[in-house]
Amino acid sequence: xxxxxxxxxxxxxxxxxxxxxxxxxxxxxxxxxxxxxxxxxxxxxxxxxxxxxxxxxxxxxxxxxxxxxxxxxxxxxxxxxxxxxxxxxxxxxxxxxxxxxxxxxxxxxxxxxxxxxxxxxxxxxxxxxxxxxxxxxxxxxxxxxxxxxxxxxxxxxxxxxxxxxxxxxxxxxxxxxxxxxxxxxxxxxxxxxxxxxxxxxxxxxxxxxxxxxxxxxxxxxxxxxxxxxxxxxxxxxxxxxxxxxxxxxxxxxxxxxxxxxxxxxxxxxxxxxxxxxxxxxxxxxxxxxxxxxxxxxxxxxxxxxxxxxxxxxxxxxxxxxxxxxxxxxxxxxxxxxxxxxxxxxxxxxxxxxxxxxxxxxxxxxxxxxxxxxxxxxxxxxxxxxxxxxxxxxxxxxxxxxxxxxxxxxxxxxxxxxxxxxxxxxxxxxxxxxxxxxxxxxxxxxxxxxxxxxxxxxxxxxxxxxxxxxxxxxxxxxxxxxxxxxxxxxxxxxxxxxxxxxxxxxxxxxxxxxxxxxxxxxxxxxxxxxxxxxxxxxxxxxxxxxxxxxxxxxxxxxxxxxxxxxxxxxxxxxxxxxxxxxxxxxxxxxxxxxxxxxxxxxxxxxxxxxxxxxxxxxxxxxxxxxxxxxxxxxxxxxxxxxxxxxxxxxxxxxxxxxxxxxxxxxxxxxxxxxxxxxxxxxxxxxxxxxxxxxxxx
Amino acid sequence: xxxxxxxxxxxxxxxxxxxxxxxxxxxxxxxxxxxxxxxxxxxxxxxxxxxxxxxxxxxxxxxxxxxxxxxxxxxxxxxxxxxxxxxxxxxxxxxxxxxxxxxxxxxxxxxxxxxxxxxxxxxxxxxxxxxxxxxxxxxxxxxxxxxxxxxxxxxxxxxxxxxxxxxxxxxxxxxxxxxxx
Amino acid sequence: xxxxxxxxxxxxxxxxxxxxxxxxxxxxxxxxxxxxxxxxxxxxxxxxxxxxxxxxxxxxxxxxxxxxxxxxxxxxxxxxxxxxxxxxxxxxxxxxxxxxxxxxxxxxxxxxxxxxxxxx
Numbered sequence: 001x002x003x004x005x006x007x008x009x010x011x012x013x014x015x016x017x018x019x020x021x022x023x024x025x026x027x028x029x030x031x032x033x034x035x036x037x038x039x040x041x042x043x044x045x046x047x048x049x050x051x052x053x054x055x056x057x058x059x060x061x062x063x064x065x066x067x068x069x070x071x072x073x074x075x076x077x078x079x080x081x082x083x084x085x086x087x088x089x090x091x092x093x094x095x096x097x098x099x100x101x102x103x104x105x106x107x108x109x110x111x112x113x114x115x116x117x118x119x120x121x122x123x124x125x126x127x128x129x130x131x132x133x134x135x136x137x138x139x140x141x142x143x144x145x146x147x148x149x150x151x152x153x154x155x156x157x158x159x160x161x162x163x164x165x166x167x168x169x170x171x172x173x174x175x176x177x178x179x180x181x182x183x184x185x186x187x188x189x190x191x192x193x194x195x196x197x198x199x200x201x202x203x204x205x206x207x208x209x210x211x212x213x214x215x216x217x218x219x220x221x222x223x224x225x226x227x228x229x230x231x232x233x234x235x236x237x238x239x240x241x242x243x244x245x246x247x248x249x250x251x252x253x254x255x256x257x258x259x260x261x262x263x264x265x266x267x268x269x270x271x272x273x274x275x276x277x278x279x280x281x282x283x284x285x286x287x288x289x290x291x292x293x294x295x296x297x298x299x300x301x302x303x304x305x306x307x308x309x310x311x312x313x314x315x316x317x318x319x320x321x322x323x324x325x326x327x328x329x330x331x332x333x334x335x336x337x338x339x340x341x342x343x344x345x346x347x348x349x350x351x352x353x354x355x356x357x358x359x360x361x362x363x364x365x366x367x368x369x370x371x372x373x374x375x376x377x378x379x380x381x382x383x384x385x386x387x388x389x390x391x392x393x394x395x396x397x398x399x400x401x402x403x404x405x406x407x408x409x410x411x412x413x414x415x416x417x418x419x420x421x422x423x424x425x426x427x428x429x430x431x432x433x434x435x436x437x438x439x440x441x442x443x444x445x446x447x448x449x450x451x452x453x454x455x456x457x458x459x460x461x462x463x464x465x466x467x468x469x470x471x472x473x474x475x476x477x478x479x480x481x482x483x484x485x486x487x488x489x490x491x492x493x494x495x496x497x498x499x500x501x502x503x504x505x506x507x508x509x510x511x512x513x514x515x516x517x518x519x520x521x522x523x524x525x526x527x528x529x530x531x532x533x534x535x536x537x538x539x540x541x542x543x544x545x546x547x548x549x550x551x552x553x554x555x556x557x558x559x560x561x562x563x564x565x566x567x568x569x570x571x572x573x574x575x576x577x578x579x580x581x582x583x584x585x586x587x588x589x590x591x592x593x594x595x596x597x598x599x600x601x602x603x604x605x606x607x608x609x610x611x612x613x614x615x616x617x618x619x620x621x622x623x624x625x626x627x628x629x630x631x632x633x634x635x636x637x638x639x640x641x642x643x644x645x646x647x648x649x650x651x652x653x654x655x656x657x658x659x660x661x662x663x664x665x666x667x668x669x670x671x672x673x674x675x676x677x678x679x680x681x682x683x684x685x686x687x688x689x690x691x692x693x694x695x696x
Numbered sequence: 697x698x699x700x701x702x703x704x705x706x707x708x709x710x711x712x713x714x715x716x717x718x719x720x721x722x723x724x725x726x727x728x729x730x731x732x733x734x735x736x737x738x739x740x741x742x743x744x745x746x747x748x749x750x751x752x753x754x755x756x757x758x759x760x761x762x763x764x765x766x767x768x769x770x771x772x773x774x775x776x777x778x779x780x781x782x783x784x785x786x787x788x789x790x791x792x793x794x795x796x797x798x799x800x801x802x803x804x805x806x807x808x809x810x811x812x813x814x815x816x817x818x819x820x821x822x823x824x825x826x827x828x829x830x831x832x833x834x835x836x837x838x839x840x841x842x843x844x845x846x847x848x849x850x851x852x853x854x855x856x857x858x859x860x861x862x863x864x865x866x867x868x869x870x871x872x873x874x875x876x877x
Numbered sequence: 878x879x880x881x882x883x884x885x886x887x888x889x890x891x892x893x894x895x896x897x898x899x900x901x902x903x904x905x906x907x908x909x910x911x912x913x914x915x916x917x918x919x920x921x922x923x924x925x926x927x928x929x930x931x932x933x934x935x936x937x938x939x940x941x942x943x944x945x946x947x948x949x950x951x952x953x954x955x956x957x958x959x960x961x962x963x964x965x966x967x968x969x970x971x972x973x974x975x976x977x978x979x980x981x982x983x984x985x986x987x988x989x990x991x992x993x994x995x996x997x
Contacts, residue, residue, distance in 0.1 A: 005893065005985075012889035048931045049887045055982030056890065063982070175945070177954035177976035182994060211951070236977030561750065607752035653803040654761065654770040657751050665763045671749040 005057050010301065012053045013106045017099070019046035021372060024095050027088050028375055037077060044073040050098070062101050065116050068123045069094050075127075087126055092376075094119050159250055162191075162223055163230060166244040168198075168216035171209075173240040180213065180241075186233045191223020220248065302402060304362055312358050319351045360550065363403075367445045367454070368396035370409045374416060374443060381420050388427050388438040389420060395445035400452050404544055407524055408454070411517040415456050415540055416441065418514075423460030423538055433535065435459065451526075451568070454542040463490050463532035471498065490530050494518040494629070522628060522678050525551075525568065551647055551674065553664070555640035556623060559609040562672045564645055564664060569677040571624040571631065573639060576617040588687045589617070591633055593624060599684040602635045606683060607659065613637040627677030632684040634675075647674065659683065722816045722842070724849055725792060725809040728780045733816060733842060733849045738795050740764075740804055742812055745789040762806065764793060771806035772858060783810065797855045805858060816844050879996040880904040880921070884914040884928035884940065885958065894927065897985040898992060911935025915943055918950065925996040926955045927979070930966060938966075938973045945974035954995045 026043040030036070047070040054063035069091060075081035097119050101111045165187065169180045187193055201214045221230075227245070234243055326344045329337060371393050382389040400408075424430075424439035431437055442457040465486055472478050472492045492498065496515040521528045526544035545551070545568055553564035554573075580591045581600070589600040600622065604612035614620035614637055622633040645664035650657050650673075661676035722733035741764075748760030748771050757776035761768050771791055775782055783789075791806040837856040842849040881903050883894045895905045906923065908914035910932040918926065926944065930937035937957055944950040957970045957978040967978055979991055 008889045008893045008896075011892055012887075015888055042933070045886070045931050045933065049890075052929075052981045053887055053889050056893065056984075057982075174952050176971070176974060177952055179954075179995075186994060239971060609750075609752070648766070648768045650761070650768055653768060653805060654751075657754070659752055663749070663761060663768045665766065669763055670747070671761050671763050671768060673749065673751070 009057055009106075012057050013102060014301070014303070016050045016053065016102050019050050020095055020099050020102070022046045024092065024376055025372070027092050027095065028379060030083055030088055040073065040077040040083075044070065044077050047073055050102075059105050061111055061113065061116065062098065062105065065094075065101065065120055066098060068120050068127070069098070072123055072127055090119075090122050090126055094123060160224060160247045161250050162248040163221045163225070163227075164244075164246045164248050165219040165221065165230065166216070166242070166246075167219060167234075168242040169213050169237070170240045170242075171212040171214065173213050173237065174211060176237070176240055178237050178240065180215070183233060183237065184217065184219070187219055187221060187230070190225050190229065191221055193219055193221050193223075195219045222248070302362065302365070308358070308362055312355070312362075315351060315355045315358060319348075319355060322347045322351055356550075360401075361399075363401050364399035365402055365405055366397045367400045367405065367452075370400075370405050370412065371396050371443055371445070373409070373413070377413065377416065378420065378441065381417065385420065386426065387420070387424055389424055390438050390440045391443070392440060393443045398445040398447060398452065400445075400544070404452065404524060407520065408542075408544065411520045411542075412443075412454070412456070414514075414517050416443070419456060419458040419460065419538070419540075423458040423462075425461050429461075433461075448543075452544045454544070456540045456542075457537065458539075459537040462534040462536055462538050463493075463530070465489050465532075465534070468492055487529075487531055490532055491629075493530070494528070518629070525566065527626075551645050551664075552642065553645045553674065554623070554642050555672070556603075556634075556636040557613075557638045557640055558603045558607070558636050559611045559613065561607075561609055562640065562666065563603075564672055564674045565623060565625065565634070566661075566674065566677060567642060569625045569627050571626055573621055573623045574633075576620070576622050576635075578618055581617055584688055587689075590688065591617075591622065593631075593633075596631070598624065599632045599688045600635055601632050601680055601684045601687070604635075606680075625677045625680065628681040630681050630685070632681055634680065645672075645674070720817065722849070722851060723792070723812060724814055724816060725790070725812045727774055727809050728783075731813070731847060731849045733851045734792075734794065734854050736815060738854050740793040740795055743791045743793065743806075744787065745785045745791055745808065759808065762791075764804065764806075767804065769793060769804045769806055771808060773808045775808075777858075794854050796858060807857075816842060816849065878902045878904060879924035880906065881992065881996065882906045882908060882914060882918060882923040882926045882928075884908040884911070884926065884932070884937065886910055886929065886932040890929065890958075893985070894988065897988055901989055901992075903992070903996070911937065911940035911943070914940055918944060919947065922949065924953065925992065926950075926953065927958060927992075928955070929958045930970070938969050938975075941970060941975045942973035956991070956995065 023043050023046045026039050026046075029039060047066055051063050051066040051070050054060070054066060072081070072087065072091065076083055076087070081087070097112075097116055101116060104111045167180070167183065173180060184195065196218045198216045198218070199214070201216070202208075203214065230245055234241070322344060326341070326348065329341055329344060333341070374393065375391055378389055378391040419441055424441070425433070425435075427437045430439060440457075440459050442455070444453075444455040444457070446453050469489055469492075472489075472495065475498060478484075478492065494514045494517070496513065498513065498515065518528050521542055521544070524544055526542060528543075529541045530538065531541075532538040551564070552567040554567055554570055556563050556565055574593075576591065580593075582590050582592070582597070584590055590597045591600055592598075600617070603609065604615075612620075617635060620635055620637050621639060622635055623639070624631060624633050647662045648664055648671075650660060650663050657673065659676055659679045660673040661679070662674045663671050664674055666672050721736040723736045723739050724731050724733045726732075746762065748762045750760045751758055751770070754760075757773045759771045759773050761770050763769075773782070774780075785808070788811055789808060790810070790812055791808055792812065793804055793806045795802045796805055837852050837854075838850055839853040839856075840851040842851055881898055883891055883898070883905055884907075885891045885894070886909055891907050891909075895907055898905045906917050906921070908917050911928075912934045914926070914928060915935070917923075926941075928937040928940055935943075937959075941955050941957070944953070944955060954976040955974065957967075957975050958981055959966055959970075959978050970978060976995070977991075979988065
């Protein structure tokens with residue numbers, strides 16, 4: 001039977017990436033000289049598992065590379081090797097390379113053998129540079145034990161036609177679970193055998209111990225096979241028996257001396273020579289592997305607690321019961337049973353809601369999955385920049401939808417790098433400013449009112465308001481700063497084409513701007529704010545919806561058409577009074593909301609909806625929404641209810657619809673479009689460009 | 697947000713393992729007096745016309761989107777698409793939901809036709825290569841000509857039927873973005 | 878057909894072993910470490926145990942020693958899965974009462990051949 005191993009690959013990759021995380025966080029925690037044996041053991045086991053799995057599933061390069069790491073870790077956990085910063089750093093680098101190798105293998109691409117070889121050489125050099133203790137025992141090639149071929153046949157010329165095997169199991173052989181008859185069977189499979197049993201050691205019945213074994217045999221194998229084949233059959237039991245294996249030769253006068261099977265020894269392997277040239281690995285070779293999200297294969301998978309699945313199964317069971325109850329009711333229904341019907345229906349609603357919440361819960365993962373990369377990032381970058389930085393992470397077990405986890409990673413990395421690079425000062429500068437030498441970056445995740453809030457706080461030098469302002473004016477982002485609060489000025493850094501770094505540092509400036517970060521966050525349906533205290537530090541606050549598959553929406557009606565507006569984008573809904581509205585010459589209308597002037601978007605015009613109920617603003621409603629960094633008012637006929645809607649894709653079968661971010665299916669089975677508020681905002685800017693608003 | 701869709705590529709392929717094959721049975725339909733045939737393996741279902749939700753600012757041959765067992769499917773009016781005279785919808789109007797290959801994936805789309813008729817078996821019909829013929833706009837999608845019962849049926853390659861409408865919808869959105877920046 | 882207890886903390890290895898053996902008609906019980914395995918072995922009768930060596934909570938060698946203390950498992954074949962061809966691991970296993978070992982990496986056919994020899 002041939003089994004396709006590919007079906008196990010996915011699980012192997014997932015658990016290997018998890019193992020790499022364990023290794024990385026374990027290594028980061030290791031202090032040179034200290035030996036927390038459980039910590040090292042778990043790092044070792046992770047490497048060991050990856051090596052074993054890689055070998056079993058055919059990823060030999062990965063297996064070989066991991067083997068060297070494992071050897072080094074084995075020595076450390078046994079106490080045969082001191083834990084040095086050099087070794088830990090080399091192992092950390094190896095983790096990166098291994099991650100890259102795994103990612104590439106998972107995506108079906110070729111791995112970077114050269115970088116791997118370079119790193120392997122470094123590890124082997126460390127292995128060779130030991131203080132004391134011999135190294136031959138562990139630096140093995142993973143070949144199965146080969147029997148040592150000391151089988152010098154003292155027989156010349158005559159032809160060997162078989163083997164005579166004397167097999168004397170020790171009395172206790174059964175206690176190892178080995179069965180002498182099995183061994184005989186295996187010998188019999190090799191060819192033509194005859195056997196003579198020696199029962200001379202059988203004791204009398206009253207002395208007979210049933211757990212002991214007393215028989216032995218002389219087996220004549222009249223088929224020529226190679227000696228190792230026979231050795232292999234006895235491999236497991238060589239300590240529990242006496243064996244003599246002797247060739248049978250035709251025309252033989254003298255038998256060669258019986259040779260006991262020598263204990264099997266592994267091939268002696270010399271420790272890798274320290275003369276291996278160790279070329280420094282270029283810093284750029286540090287693998288930029290992303291966390292495995294199997295994006296290339298589509299789909300991806302989640303590890304789910306079996307307890308969650310069990311409770312789901314229970315809930316489905318309840319649902320089935322309710323459904324069959326309703327079914328029975330429906331069979332002979334009359335009005336006297338209407339109360340039961342209502343009961344049943346509300347039960348149905350309850351069960352369905354519970355089921356929905358539970359299923360949604362399954363997609364929720366703790367944000368530690370995203371946060372986990374930051375200790376390493378901060379560690380490496382702070383070393384690189386010569387700064388001292390302490391990273392505090394709070395709320396790591398805050399749960400977030402899987403998609404959010406996948407997509408918020410890169411923007412967060414950019415923001416943290418930014419804090420590291422431009423926020424936290426060099427140690428000398430901090431001391432000069434009366435601050436502690438070590439800067440602090442706090443990553444905080446929490447649930448607030450139906451949203452996930454992620455905050456990045458640093459106690460660095462804060463944002464330079466004047467510099468941002470002058471840069472913004474210089475780049476034409478704004479024309480003047482009239483009426484701009486400090487916060488609004490700080491948020492200019494999210495505008496496209498903006499960078500206050502004097503040189504693009506390779507750490508954070510490389511073309512990936514803050515505007516991309518903000519856009520990514522908007523695409524997730526969230527928002528981002530920044531605030532700062534000069535000299536004290538900065539804070540970035542990101543809000544994200546709890547889930548991307550379900551939306552809390554406000555239904556609105558324009559003409560005969562129903563649209564859904566995401567609740568998270570709605571600021572308020574107001575009745576328009578004519579005196580609030582202004583015409584901007586030749587462009588459109590604006591209305592005054594407290595101290596701001598906002599553009600009005602007539603939905604029926606923008607969407608070409610026939611038969612709107614109201615064309616005069618006072619007859620309809622204005623739904624004030626916020627998106628893409630601005631606010632506008634949507635003019636609609638009426639507000640319908642608020643409900644949770646399931647987001648369905650328009651792009652699967654059609655494509656992007658301007659103004660819509662998706663669609664949903666209403667209770668009557670018809671389709672309603674979900675408004676894309678940032679799109680609406682952009683549309684409104686086309687009608688009334690932003691600078692017209694200021695002068696209104 | 698394609699992950700919200702019910703029919704992923706793998707789903708589609710699992711439910712319709714023969715999608716990549718070309719069958720030899722054709723569903724024939726009538727449009728503006730002509731008979732057309734499409735590969736039956738690409739036919740997902742046949743429905744009567746029911747109101748579709750309008751897509752704002754879409755070309756007029758895009759009638760809107762409908763809900764087909766939880767998936768959002770666009771409906772195209774073939775008469776309007778190929779500049780034939782528009783016919784009002786009545787209880788005989790039929791929407792054929794077909795699977796169309798697009799960018800390595802399969803999309804479900806609905807096409808409004810006048811009516812459907814028989815399924816033709818390849819073995820019983822004679823298929824020849826066709827020159828330009830029939831409603832001119834459909835020409836690009838023609839894959840052959842079949843004769844059956846002395847009727848002429850124009851065989852259509854569904855993948856080429858709606859190609860330019862796809863490009864058009866992409867262009868529309870690309871143009872919008874271009875204009876903004 | 879025989880019941881086999883497969884013990885490994887790596888899910889992919891467990892799955893592969895389980896799939897291979899079930900496909901050949903064996904009943905397979907899985908355990909994630911020595912403690913789990915010991916509980917399962919006590920709870921039901923198992924004809925063969927295949928265990929990885931390096932596992933958290935209780936490693937394979939300790940598991941083998943513990944199993945041998947149970948009357949029901951005095952003579953049961955207990956096999957170690959090991960990537961180490963180092964003699965001291967095998968020796969330690971044998972001292973604990975292991976029947977033999979299977980060296981990783983192995984392919985399904987090797988696994989099946991060994992299991993067939995030992996469990997029939």
